[in-house]
Amino acid sequence: MNALLAALAVGVLFAIVLFGVAGANLQFVFGVVVPYGAVALFLLGFAYRVLKWAGSAVPFRITTTCGQQKTLPFLKNDNLENPHNLIGVVGRMALEVLFFRSLFRNTKAKLKEGGRLVYGRDKWLWAGAVAFHWTFLIVLLRHLRFFAEPVPSFVLALQSLDGLFKIGVPVFYFTGAILLASVTYLFLRRVVIPQLSFISLMADYFPLFLIMAIAGSGILMRHFYKVDLVAVKQLTMGLIRFQPEIPDGIGFLFFAHLFFVSALFAYFPFSKLMHLGGVFLSPTRNLAGNSRQRRHVNPWNYAVKTHTYEEYEDEFREVMRNAGLPLEKAE
Amino acid sequence: MSDHIAKPEELSKIDYKPGKKPWLDASFEFHKGTYSYGSNPQSVKSLGLPYARAFNPANQDWQLPENWKEIIHEGLRDRLKKYRSLQVFMDICVRCGACADKCHFFLGSGDPKNMPVLRAELLRSVYRRDFTAAGKLLGRLAGGRELTPQVIKEWYYYFYQCTECRRCSVFCPYGIDTAEITMMGRELLHLLGIGIDWVTTPAANCFRTGNHLGILPHGFKDSVEFACDDLEDLTGVRIEAPINKKGAEVLFVVPSADYFAEPHYYGFLGYLALFHEVGLDYTFSTYASEGGNFGLFHSSEMMKRLNAKIYAEAKRLGVKWIIGGECGHMWRVLHQYMDTMNGPADFLEEPVSPITGTRFENARSTKMVHICEFTADLIHNGKIKLDPSRNDHWRVTFHDSCNTSRGMGLLEEPRYILRNVCNHFHEMPENTIREQTFCCGSGSGLGNDENLEARMRGGFPRASAVRYVHEKHDVNLLCCICAIDKATLPTLMDYWVPGVQVGALHELVANALVMEGETRSTDLRQQPFANQEDSKDA
Numbered sequence: 098m099n100a101l102l103a104a105l106a107v108g109v110l111f112a113i114v115l116f117g118v119a120g121a122n123l124q125f126v127f128g129v130v131v132p133y134g135a136v137a138l139f140l141l142g143f144a145y146r147v148l149k150w151a152g153s154a155v156p157f158r159i160t161t162t163c164g165q166q167k168t169l170p171f172l173k174n175d176n177l178e179n180p181h182n183l184i185g186v187v188g189r190m191a192l193e194v195l196f197f198r199s200l201f202r203n204t205k206a207k208l209k210e211g212g213r214l215v216y217g218r219d220k221w222l223w224a225g226a227v228a229f230h231w232t233f234l235i236v237l238l239r240h241l242r243f244f245a246e247p248v249p250s251f252v253l254a255l256q257s258l259d260g261l262f263k264i265g266v267p268v269f270y271f272t273g274a275i276l277l278a279s280v281t282y283l284f285l286r287r288v289v290i291p292q293l294s295f296i297s298l299m300a301d302y303f304p305l306f307l308i309m310a311i312a313g314s315g316i317l318m319r320h321f322y323k324v325d326l327v328a329v330k331q332l333t334m335g336l337i338r339f340q341p342e343i344p345d346g347i348g349f350l351f352f353a354h355l356f357f358v359s360a361l362f363a364y365f366p367f368s369k370l371m372h373l374g375g376v377f378l379s380p381t382r383n384l385a386g387n388s389r390q391r392r393h394v395n396p397w398n399y400a401v402k403t404h405t406y407e408e409y410e411d412e413f414r415e416v417m418r419n420a421g422l423p424l425e426k427a428e
Numbered sequence: 429m430s431d432h433i434a435k436p437e438e439l440s441k442i443d444y445k446p447g448k449k450p451w452l453d454a455s456f457e458f459h460k461g462t463y464s465y466g467s468n469p470q471s472v473k474s475l476g477l478p479y480a481r482a483f484n485p486a487n488q489d490w491q492l493p494e495n496w497k498e499i500i501h502e503g504l505r506d507r508l509k510k511y512r513s514l515q516v517f518m519d520i521c522v523r524c525g526a527c528a529d530k531c532h533f534f535l536g537s538g539d540p541k542n543m544p545v546l547r548a549e550l551l552r553s554v555y556r557r558d559f560t561a562a563g564k565l566l567g568r569l570a571g572g573r574e575l576t577p578q579v580i581k582e583w584y585y586y587f588y589q590c591t592e593c594r595r596c597s598v599f600c601p602y603g604i605d606t607a608e609i610t611m612m613g614r615e616l617l618h619l620l621g622i623g624i625d626w627v628t629t630p631a632a633n634c635f636r637t638g639n640h641l642g643i644l645p646h647g648f649k650d651s652v653e654f655a656c657d658d659l660e661d662l663t664g665v666r667i668e669a670p671i672n673k674k675g676a677e678v679l680f681v682v683p684s685a686d687y688f689a690e691p692h693y694y695g696f697l698g699y700l701a702l703f704h705e706v707g708l709d710y711t712f713s714t715y716a717s718e719g720g721n722f723g724l725f726h727s728s729e730m731m732k733r734l735n736a737k738i739y740a741e742a743k744r745l746g747v748k749w750i751i752g753g754e755c756g757h758m759w760r761v762l763h764q765y766m767d768t769m770n771g772p773a774d775f776l777e778e779p780v781s782p783i784t785g786t787r788f789e790n791a792r793s794t795k796m797v798h799i800c801e802f803t804a805d806l807i808h809n810g811k812i813k814l815d816p817s818r819n820d821h822w823r824v825t826f827h828d829s830c831n832t833s834r835g836m837g838l839l840e841e842p843r844y845i846l847r848n849v850c851n852h853f854h855e856m857p858e859n860t861i862r863e864q865t866f867c868c869g870s871g872s873g874l875g876n877d878e879n880l881e882a883r884m885r886g887g888f889p890r891a892s893a894v895r896y897v898h899e900k901h902d903v904n905l906l907c908c909i910c911a912i913d914k915a916t917l918p919t920l921m922d923y924w925v926p927g928v929q930v931g932a933l934h935e936l937v938a939n940a941l942v943m944e945g946e947t948r949s950t951d952l953r954q955q956p957f958a959n960q961e962d963s964k965d966a
Contacts (some may be wrong), residue, residue: 166837212440
């Protein structure tokens with residue numbers, strides 16, 4: 098049901114751009130106004146969310162330690178899994194952000210005959226997630242060729258690497274296909290695995306469908322229903338230079354692609370996609386596990402009602418004296 | 429053991445498939461044996477907390493205060509500002525499901541709301557509807573749901589079916605820690621006067637008498653003296669254990685079960701023997717006679733209120749530094765919270781072992797050292813004489829407690845000690861130890877009798893791993909360094925893996941410890957040493 102609703106939402110987006118561009122000829126709205134609005138919403142929303150997180154205090158150092166602490170010199174500290182200093186924290190975060198270290202640990206529990214639990218390796222989610230995020234990043238970087246003239250050399254290098262095998266004309270980019278495949282995998286597991294479909298919300302399916310639509314329209318545009326790339330670049334360069342113009346002859350598919358991308362940008366800050374920013378701020382990962390070595394200060398630490406030793410001795414003086422325990426006050 | 433509980437063969441038939449309906453439509457009910465009783469109003473009152481009332485979770489009407497919704501909303505708003513963990517964890521979960529089968533309660537019950545992601549969604553769904561733009565606008569479409577009395581009941585049920593063990597946070601790609609969510613959920617419930625008695629009454633006891641069990645000063649002294657006498661009977665060595673002694677070098681703080689319950693007590697004898705043998709100048713305290721801290725399972729404020737006595741007493745007695753005994757959650761508090769809450773401990777000195785001269789740099793600020801760090805250092809420097817063959821009647825496996833492993837990283841110290849004090853040490857499978865260790869199923873205040881079925885279910889993954897080494901290596905002792913483990917694992921073993929005993933690490937240390945002037949032929953449980961008879965393993 099949630100998946101259907103999400104698919105429907107993406108369908109509505111398509112209908113809007115179809116009606117708007119092919120029907121009402123609102124190229125300027127969909128080529129300029131919407132992208133500007135979406136990027137503005139993205140930047141402001143993203144900043145708002147991150148500032149909001151940053152505005153919440155970090156009262157305690159609640160590192161989740163996943164390796165040996167630093168203690169006695171003859172016991173080896175695992176500084177990447179249980180960092181005790183900044184280098185360790187940076188290394189741990191790098192592994193987490195770039196290679197999804199924690200997801201790599203993933204196991205799958207199975208209940209065997211006779212009530213025995215066993216845990217098998219399960220790297221599928223990790224592989225799917227890594228493939229998805231990395232190819233998305235590369236695809237995004239490749240698109241810089243539309244926003245810079247001359248095209249930066251690293252973008253050209255990425256392109257030639259991506260199309261290494263020179264299949265097809267224009268060259269077929271592997272990342273686009275892997276992106277589409279991995280996002281499809283991420284969708285399918287939500288439908289097929291019963292626990293996952295039980296927890297999945299519309300907000301879990303919607304971005305997947307949207308990204309499928311983006312990747313799909315991109316691949317279609319490159320290989321099947323070709324659009325005028327010179328005109329496209331004229332439009333994108335106009336956007337980036339704040340001298341927007343709508344050249345003639347750009348195909349509809351481009352506007353659909355651009356609209357999906359705009360929708361993703363606009364949606365981003367209000368959704369779970371903010372894990373992009375949040376992963377950097379997760380207190381269980383970005384703090385060193387050295388709480389006994391270096392004092393962590395809680396900005397809102399306040400005095401609490403305790404039961405002082407004086408009160409304690411006042412209550413128990415008699416029995417303490419009888420038991421021969423030392424006293425602060427004789428009576 | 430309660431007779432309500434099904435047989436192990438029945439309980440281990442677990443269906444992990446959730447219903448077809450989306451979870452927002454799934455109902456729940458209190459199932460006997462899987463929830464804890466409400467707080468005794470006397471205890472709530474004595475701690476000065478609001479809305480004390482006799483409280484039975486099974487009742488329809490929970491007598492919520494009139495403005496209960498407002499209280500929850502205010503409480504949540506306040507905590508979102510005070511805890512970045514909560515704010516971030518509310519916002520960034522993508523529901524990838526990696527945590528789902530990492531929770532011992534899910535693995536033992538199959539109840540989908542015990543998947544960590546869904547446990548958090550119980551709170552997150554309310555947060556989304558009432559605190560986010562998307563939720564306010566789209567409501568249920570954005571995964572929001574209304575805060576109703578039924579939601580409060582659900583929180584009670586599932587936030588007290590989480591032991592705050594943090595295993596899920598090891599596997600979460602964003603480090604989302606369900607313990608944080610559970611802690612916040614429990615704090616919110618306390619604002620309405622709702623809590624469980626197994627947490628509130630120990631906390632009230634601890635506040636007044638210095639320990640969870642409510643043992644008065646003279647009772648504490650009796651227990652320690654009794655232990656000294658026992659040790660003399662067992663070893664022929666007379667020892668002294670100072671109490672409330674001013675000017676001692678070290679204050680020693682243990683969980684109260686150590687001097688009151690079995691098998692903890694054998695570990696307590698172990699500390700006494702060890703400290704005597706190395707001549708440590710230390711003292712116990714009656715006022716700080718509890719290292720454990722049920723405040724951690726109650727609220728941040730309660731944790732601080734109970735913990736304060738440790739530094740206060742260290743200051744009053746004029747000690748130089750502090751050693752803490754074997755305990756799990758106690759060490760989470762000492763390692764990750766104490767210095768921040770009740771420090772700085774600038775009246776103490778950086779801990780240095782008077783026996784080896786080792787400087788415990790990792791405890792430079794907090795000035796509190798784990799007994800395993802202290803003992804491992806003694807062994808490494810050859811300061812104690814050990815005869816591991818005295819533990820040959822034990823085939824040992826080691827259970828990492830949740831908090832010392834995932835909230836500290838104390839993994840190698842106990843293993844180093846074990847390898848030096850016994851000859852037969854077998855690890856459980858790798859996905860069930862160290863940072864991936866499974867909870868005993870009874871932590872965070874859930875170790876009460878009325879909750880037995882939930883405990884046996886929650887402890888099932890741990891028991892299953894123990895059974896593996898029991899069958900493969902004849903393991904007969906589950907060694908641990910946590911008071912809750914020692915209190916609850918025996919029941920778990922009797923239920924799932926009969927034939928496996930539970931013991932303390934320092935029990936094994938003291939068995940192996942060759943003491944000056946000793947005359948002994950039995951271990952601390954009065955079982956003859958294996959090398960005194962024809963050993964099967966020899």
